[in-house]
Each structure stands twice: as structure tokens, then as C-alpha cells.
Amino acid sequence: MGDRSIKLIVNGYSYNVSVPAETTLLEVLREELQLTGTKFGCDTGECGACTVLIDGRPFRSCMTLAVEVEGKRITTIEGLANGGELHPVQKKFVELQAIQCGFCSPGMILTAVAFLGENPKPTRQEVRRAISGNICRCTGYQKIVEAVIAASKINGGGRK
């Protein structure tokens, strides 16, 4: 069998793409839709850099087949801001300098957004645990934890 035509809903826009079964969501986002905010890291599920939200929940797009997410609501880092206004988690990452090279940031931010949806008033320890599947080689995590805690104090911190 050849490629399959599927309809993806990414950041509220609908896209028609034609892909073989083995194409990952990560490949479609970066190579077909040019949404390169989602990062290509380990490609084996270990780093979290490729995290996107599917129906509001975090998934690793390097391990998700594109054909599986047909019709589901996909949010990438490009679609998190509301109009021109950054999401509270994004704002706090910038303000509190939780971003250095920025490679882990899209996955880290989306993981944090999904987590704040599940647990709107977390402790520092709970935040550490929640982001423990996202590897950052720069910040030492401290400022990331601070940023997530700060975002949790703003209304809408867990808005997806």
C-alpha cells in the first residue's frame, strides 16, 4: 500500500498531508509543515524535546505515528500563545530566564502546561517530578521549576 492521506489539526489549522504509515508526527511537523519549534532530540523517547500536546495531553512526537493522530487536536509551541499574547508559562520562562540555549524549552513548556492543567497548584517537588522526563543540558532546572511555580500563580497557567 502507498501513502495515506490524512487530515491533521495543528494549532487550530487543518492540514492535509499524504504519508506512509511509518512517518512520525515529529517528521510531519518539522519537514512537511515547517513547524520547527518542536525539536528533534534523541528520537528514542528519552529527552522530551519533541513533546507536543494531543487533545491537551503530552505525547512524544518522535514515538507517535502521524496516521494515529488524524482528527485529534495537536498543539505545538507555535500555537500556545493566544493571539499576540504569550501563554503564562511562556511569559514566566522568559521573565525568570528559564531558557538558555532554548532547545529543551518547547517540550519543557508544553509538558508544564499539560501538568498545570492536571495539578494547578503544585509544590516544587511535584513540578520537578512532572518535568523529570524532559532533559535540559543548560539551566540546571532550578529556574525552570521557579518559572512553572510562578506560572501556577497566574490565572490560566494550565490553559491549553
Next chain:
Amino acid sequence: MHLPHFEITEPRTLDDALLVLSDHEDRIMIKAGGTALIPAMRLGLANPDRVLNISTISDMDKIDRHRDNCISIGANSSLFQVRQSSIIKENFPALVDAVKSISSPSLHHSSSIAGNICQDCRCIYYNQSLTWRALRSKCFKAAGKTCHAVSNGNKCSAVYRGDLAPVLISMSASVVLASFKGKREIPLSQFFKSNGIWPNTLGPAEILTEVVIPIPKSNLKVTFEKVRIRSSLDYAIATGAVSVTTDSEGTCTDCKIVLGALGPGPIESFEAEKIIVGTIPDLAICKRAAKEVINKIHPVANTESTPEHRIELAEFIVVRCLCKALGIGGGD
């Protein structure tokens, strides 16, 4: 690296899935969340011609009390669902501990309970890229004639590192296996065959559909411990679960001691259990049982830790699990 080419079938019902499995001619593999299978495919360790994506089957992710004194967990239930479920939290807190210890919380949405149980054994000489492996001859697990972990070894000793099977076995769980011919239910302990090449006895046309756990009586306590190098993302280097039932006098009437990540399948030490049963256990008895456990495990140098260290950990884990379950101090 792109995944190798395959075809995909996305059944809506269990019957459709079983039909596909029963008359397939190509190499077919079941995929649930894909968090174990997709990385294995990427490394060239699994090469199906066709992937049967069972996550599209509706109704296979229910957690309920549908039979007398048992809870049933549908095969596709995600680890997130399991750790959030009030029925599970209330009846099986040790299962929740085990789930929480797996990978990292953000991976739990895409990981299923059946995929966890049915995952393959792992080895530091096997779970590597094609390029890495090309530098060595093929080992038994890759259909070769040697083992890189044990010199002159004559079999594969890859390690079963799934965290849920040991704790589920300690709770006397069983699994329902469906094929086109019907269903069979077997104790989870009998599902494993202690073989590094492939750890379980699932037939080629079978799907695991349910995990069934008896609701514990109030005098049954289950505990779980796991040690891994980093406290997130890493697989266990040793893990263990213990269940104990005591009577009103404090005498142990039943005990299960099950270890994981120390061999090609979960390992139950019946001899160690006998040391505990019939006694009012104290720290010394627990330590004696833990010493006995060591006779049953034979780890080899194929994880991130040494066999000697993992043996020490096994002993430590058993003492700790027993003491926690029995409310004895000094287990740390």
C-alpha cells in the same frame, strides 16, 4: 533516522484485530502506545511488515470491578489512568507506587499496562543503534551464535525490566489472553518463561485483553521498591515486590517475594517465602529470607550496574519491602 517501512492496520474492535492476527502471512506486531516498540523499531530490533495498532480498539481501557472480588484493568489502560484511578489507589497502592516509578509522568499518557507487561527483555549489548551493533558479531538475541555479556555463554540472559509484572505477580494477578478461538485466563506468573530472547508465552495470534487482580483482604499488605541509576527515565537495575498476609496474632499466613530486572523474567523465591510463613517475622527473619533470595538470582554484566551490586540491591530491596509490609523498623 526514519523508521523502516511497514503497513498498518487499525482495527476498531477486538474481533477485527484477532481476525487480522489469525490470518496474517506477513510479520505482524501489536502496537499499543508504542513507547517500547517504536524505539525498538528505530534501532532495527523489531522489523514488522505490518503493525497492528490496537490502541484504536474502543472499550479496551476500562478499569472496573466487573467480577466477584476482582478488579479488571483493560489492556489499553494507560499508566496515567491506572495511577489516577480511585479503585486502583484504594485497593492497590503498591501498584500505583510501581506505576509512578516507570519512565517519567509525561510518558504515562502514551504507555499502556499490557505494553508494559509484554515488553521485550533488554541488554546493553542489544538495545543499541545499528551502527553500534555492527561493530560486534550477532549475539543470540539477534539470531547469532554468541553472547557478549557472558564469555562462553550458551544462552541469552537479556533482562526483563518491566516494573509492573513483579508487583502484579505478588498480588496474584492473572491475565486474559484472547485469540480467534476464544479466551484463556492464566496466572501472570505463568505468562513468563524466563528466556532472554523473548520473555513471554503469548501465542502469535493472541492479544492480552485484561489484567485481573483479586481485591485484597484487609490483612494483606503489598510493597514495592525499585532502584535505578537516575530517578527518572532509567529502567530498573533491581526491583522487588512483597505481599504478606498476617493473622490477628501477627503470624504470617501467606507471603510472596518477587524480584524484577535481575534475570530474563520476574523471579519468585518460594524458599524465601517459606522462611517467612508460619513465623511472627522480625528483622532477623526478614534478613534471613533476603539472604535466601540471592540463591535464586544470577544477574550477568548486561545492565548499567554490576552483577555484584545488583545482588546487594536485591537483598536490600527484599528486607526493605518485608519490613515496610510488616511494619518492622530497621529495614533501611
